[in-house]
Amino acid sequence: MLFNSFVFLFFLLITFVIYYLPVGVVQRQQVVILILASFVFYAYQKPVLLLLLLFSILINTIFSYSIFKKGQLRVKAILLLGVIFNLLILAFFKYGPLIASTIGQELSLKNGILDFILTIPLPIGISFYTFEGISLLLDLYTGKIIFSEEKPSFYSHLKRTAFFISFFPHLIAGPILKAREFYPQIDSKRFDRICWVEVVKKLVTGFFLKMVVADNLNTITETIRYPYFQGFSSLNLLLLLFGYSMQIFADFAGYSLIAIGLGLLFGYELPKNFNFPYIASSFSEFWRRWHISLSTWLRDYLYISLGGNRKGEFRTYINLFIVMLLGGLWHGASWSYAVWGSMHGFFLLIERFILKDRLSQQKRSFIGMIYVFSTVSVLWLLFKLTDFSYFLGYFKAIFENNHIQVKFGIDQVSILYYAAPVILYHLTYLLKDKESFSLWFSKVDYLGYAMMLFFILVDSGAQGKFIYFQF
Amino acid sequence: MKKIKLIFISFSILITAYLLFLAFLPLKKNVFYTNDERTEEYVYAKKDFPIVLVGSSLSGAFEGRHLFNQPYFNLFLPFTGCCTGVEIIRNAHKYPKFLLIEVNQFHNGIDSSLIKEIFDSPLTRFKNQVPFLQKKNKLFPNIIDRLKKPVGVNTNNSAPPAILYNKLILSTQKEWHIIPDKKKMLAQFIHLTSTLDYLRSKGTTILFYEVPMDSSVNQSTLLVFERTLFEQYALKKGYTYILPDQTDVYQTGDGLHMLENAAQRYFLYFKDQINKVAGKTHAQLK
Secondary structure, X not given: OOOOOHHHHHHHHHHHHHHOOOOHHHHHOHHHHHHHHHHHHHHOOOOOHHHHHHHHHHHHHHXXXXXXXXXXXXXXXXXXXXXXXXXHHXXXXXXXXXXXXXXXXXXXXXXXXXXXXXXXXXXXXXXXXXXXXXXXXXXXXXXXXXXXXXXXXXXXXXXXHHHHHHOHHHHOOOOOOOHHHHXXXXXXXXXHHOOHHHHHHHHHHHHHHHHHHHHHHHHHHOOOOOOXXXXXXXXXXXXXXXXXXXXXXXXXXXXXXXXXXXXXXXXXXXXXXXXXHHHOXXXXXXXXXXXXXXXXXXXXXXXXXXXXXXXXXXXXXXXXXXXXXXHHHHHOOOHHHHHHXXXXXXXXXXXXXXXXXXXXXXXXXXXXHHHHHXXXXXXXXXXXXXXHHHHHHHHHHHHXXXXXXXXXXXXXXXXXXXXXXXXHHHHHHHHOOOHHHHHHHHHHHHHHHHHHHHHHHHOOOOOOXXXXXHO | OHHHHHHHHHHHHHHHHHHHHHHXXXXXXXXXXXXXXXXXXXXXOOXXXXXXXXXXXXXXXXXXXXXXXXXXXXXXXXXXXXXXXXXXXXXXXXXXXXXXEEOOOHHHOOOHHHXXXXXXXXXXXXXXXXXXXXXXXXXXXXXXXXXOOOOOOOOOOOOOOHHHHHHHHHHHXXXXXXXXXXXXHXXXXXXXXXXXXXXXXXXXXXXXXXXXXXXXXXXXXXXXXXXXXXXXXXXXXXXXXXXXXXXXXXXXXXXXXXOHHHHHXXXXXHHHHHHHHHHHOOHHHX
């Protein structure tokens, strides 16, 4: 179900009304209501995929409950098994086709098996909910989850786990929740506790970024297709690249804001996922601002587990690179995502090597911002052109097509027009430290939200899927 | 809550102002950027069009050209073809006196998402009363259309660079030399002809036509299959089939779409054919 659809609006309204019904039975079963609603939400497009989600919930409940119940000796083995199980599910459904297409012949897989693996449908949101399952196991193992009761029953743990993994606002494209942050929030919620101002602000901004900025840019950046881009001038190619960079931010940040707003509507605080990423003047800063829930997940559960920066400089570099490579592969089952992750890893290593201890004290510089933004934008192209030869072809065209006449029509003006809100959004961050601006902005920000609401109604693009759905 | 009130009051003022703006200064459009915009223009137009062309982006070559002496609507829909156009006419209950059907991209079938968007959206019933819901009144393109003179012609002056042109030609030739799914196409044809029977019962006269493509594709397996299908049907039902011009070669930019120079020449040929048809049987068409 798409957040930007009428079906979802209808679904949300019904769920919201039932959830806050002032009836004792309903109030005691608020979590169950949200679990059922989340199953409907997930099963809407392809009901069969719900089975996998249910399986994942059950497996994670069993393993996590075992960790909770068993003594110290066997806990590590259970944890290991649980993590491996989650990774196997992810590997089979997400990476099965990639592995089969790459080394299927070498493995002498029979044609029937190979065809079967190659046609496995990618269950939507699988990357998100398997990472959440792993978070649950690890947080329980390290004792970071505090339960409201001393000895929760299997049923109450199952209920909590089902809710944690399936809560619909974050289910399909995050933010990726950490069990230790979410479990303490599971409680009965009251209608009069809803922070409406925050809900409205998050939803309006999220829908604006998605429906107005991302969807409109999408109709233009669709032309980044092989071989069509070879007919565009260098400047037009650069402009398209810029547009795609703006689109991908608006699309994903928009989704995250909608998810956070919806979470608040039901009384749950989901983690912030974006913090003005395009003002970053170093790659390490960029990763502190972009897809924060993924980067902190990778830091907390992978980088630190690998030894982080505690095992010498060389190992730190290796760890960083591994984390970024796997982070890249997490995005998609294609080698282009591995290249994308490796390139980010490479830039992080270079930065760390050159700046060393000065990295954390580095001041924001305009040149740094331009460098990070342009490199990041170029690398986004690997999301659009997943065939590496097309990616290289695009670059070749940028350098070679300077003889082609620059086209400046409605599409080119549209890129600048629809990118403007993203630029303004980032500018507000740069200005927010100025007291006079902050004071003025807090007085007139309602006008901004009213305008965004107006634009949602009169300037939305063609309804498009969220880019991060494919991950 | 005060802030929320302020947000909604400001929003109401903005939306009312825009509604008034559209009511007093409606936009008269003759260039459409998207299929849904073009379709809405046909569906919600306050007037009837006695002549309608339905087809794919190939029929875009007629855009902005004076084909007939009376109002006509070119319902060409890129990425789809005549089937979608015919379906739109049926759903809109706006039956033209003459319906000209482009045969070339019949195999694209019906764009059901477009049909759903136009006729089954919860907003459909409000689009006449609330004009900003119509795509042509989308704020940014609406303002642009008022500021700049629209370019009426839908064709390119020159072919793309050789590196791209060669690839496009090759891919077009590859695509048109196989029949994608014969069974599906035949089922689609039966559906289309039953709709045409219905339109005929509403008084519509039907004509078929072809738009020339690259000479290497004009006799391709797919086009010949479609041509035969429609020619036989036209013969059986007594409909006119305007044959493609065999005496000239029309240059394209990608194997499919005519360049401006070729489009101008073909336009004259097509107009001449229309005149001949009109001279014989359909005086009104002229």
